[in-house]
Amino acid sequence: MKLIKHLILFAAIFAIAGCEKTNPNQTIEPTQTPPQKEFYQLKTYIFDTDEQLAATEKYLSEAFLPGLKKMGIKNIGVFKPRPSEEDTLKRILVLIPFSSLEKIPVVEEGLSMDENYLAAGDAYINAPYDQPPYRRVESILSEAFEDMPFMATPKLQGPRADRIYELRSYESATEALHENKVDMFNAGGEIKLFERLGFNAVFYSKVIAGPKMPNLMYMTTFSDQASRDEHWKAFGESPEWEKLKAMPKYQNNVSHIDITFLYPTDYSDY
Numbered sequence: 001m002k003l004i005k006h007l008i009l010f011a012a013i014f015a016i017a018g019c020e021k022t023n024p025n026q027t028i029e030p031t032q033t034p035p036q037k038e039f040y041q042l043k044t045y046i047f048d049t050d051e052q053l054a055a056t057e058k059y060l061s062e063a064f065l066p067g068l069k070k071m072g073i074k075n076i077g078v079f080k081p082r083p084s085e086e087d088t089l090k091r092i093l094v095l096i097p098f099s100s101l102e103k104i105p106v107v108e109e110g111l112s113m114d115e116n117y118l119a120a121g122d123a124y125i126n127a128p129y130d131q132p133p134y135r136r137v138e139s140i141l142s143e144a145f146e147d148m149p150f151m152a153t154p155k156l157q158g159p160r161a162d163r164i165y166e167l168r169s170y171e172s173a174t175e176a177l178h179e180n181k182v183d184m185f186n187a188g189g190e191i192k193l194f195e196r197l198g199f200n201a202v203f204y205s206k207v208i209a210g211p212k213m214p215n216l217m218y219m220t221t222f223s224d225q226a227s228r229d230e231h232w233k234a235f236g237e238s239p240e241w242e243k244l245k246a247m248p249k250y251q252n253n254v255s256h257i258d259i260t261f262l263y264p265t266d267y268s269d270y
Contacts, residue, residue, distance in 0.1 A: 035099035037149035040205055042217070044138040047090035055124055055133040056092060061267040063121030067111045068096065075153050076269050077202065079165055079262035093167070093262060095202075095219075097151045101141070142205035142217055147186045153270040154200035154221040164222040165202070165262040171215040173255040178214035181253040182206055185216070188250060193240045194220065199231055202270070212258075 047053045065076055077095035081087055098104055111117050118125065124133050144150065156163050172178035185191050185204060194201055204218040222228035235241055244250065264270065 037144040042140040043094045059124035067117035078268040082261040140210035145204040164228040167260040169258040171256040177253045
């Protein structure tokens with residue numbers, strides 16, 4: 001039975017490698033069903049010490065990301081918060097795209113059977129209880145928006161440390177108001193406005209599992225802080241936004257906003 005289980009798992013892993021895509025224009029074999037949209041896992045590693053952070057970075061860069069890529073998972077983003085007096089918590093955020101929710105447990109079990117992954121990540125995987133490589137790991141699962149069903153990888157110039165990856169979380173007072181805000185992005189044209197103004201969005205998504213719900217999350221990117229500020233100024237002054245925010249149907253659909261400024265690590269895919 002154990003052999004059969006492993007054979008089934010290997011078949012599933014090979015299927016992932018063959019069909020895990022984030023670009024709807026890529027060629028897909030006729031026998032495969034192309035994904036209609038992506039799902040995203042956002043993992044946040046929280047640290048108490050610099051030693052924990054270094055140990056986890058070694059694991060991510062040398063074991064976790066190579067292991068995922070071997071299984072066909074591409075365009076993995078790894079970010080750190082930009083230095084701030086208000087936000088001093090040590091963190092690393094990892095954004096992983098999946099073509100379906102079913103892929104997540106298959107990938108996790110596949111990693112547990114990958115000898116290269118296990119060897120490269122041994123110090124992290126088998127860390128003693130009194131020397132953990134992090135304080136805690138948080139995970140959020142989300143579903144891509146209708147008007148942007150697949151992740152985009154922005155092409156930014158300049159040093160990575162100067163880049164601004166702006167992660168926004170919009171909470172709503174009720175599920176109905178949350179759906180209303182999602183509609184504002186899609187049918188209302190908010191995504192199209194971001195596109196017109198060159199916000200270089202990575203993804204827009206509805207959170208389906210996480211500590212703060214109902215809410216949505218999205219990420220836009222800029223070459224530096226000045227570019228970010230200029231883009232948001234243009235957004236706030238645009239005729240489209242003035243019209244959209246005044247529409248009675250879209251009133252009071254956001255109760256709280258969290259904004260996190262990030263920059264990509266050297267081993268991030270974008």
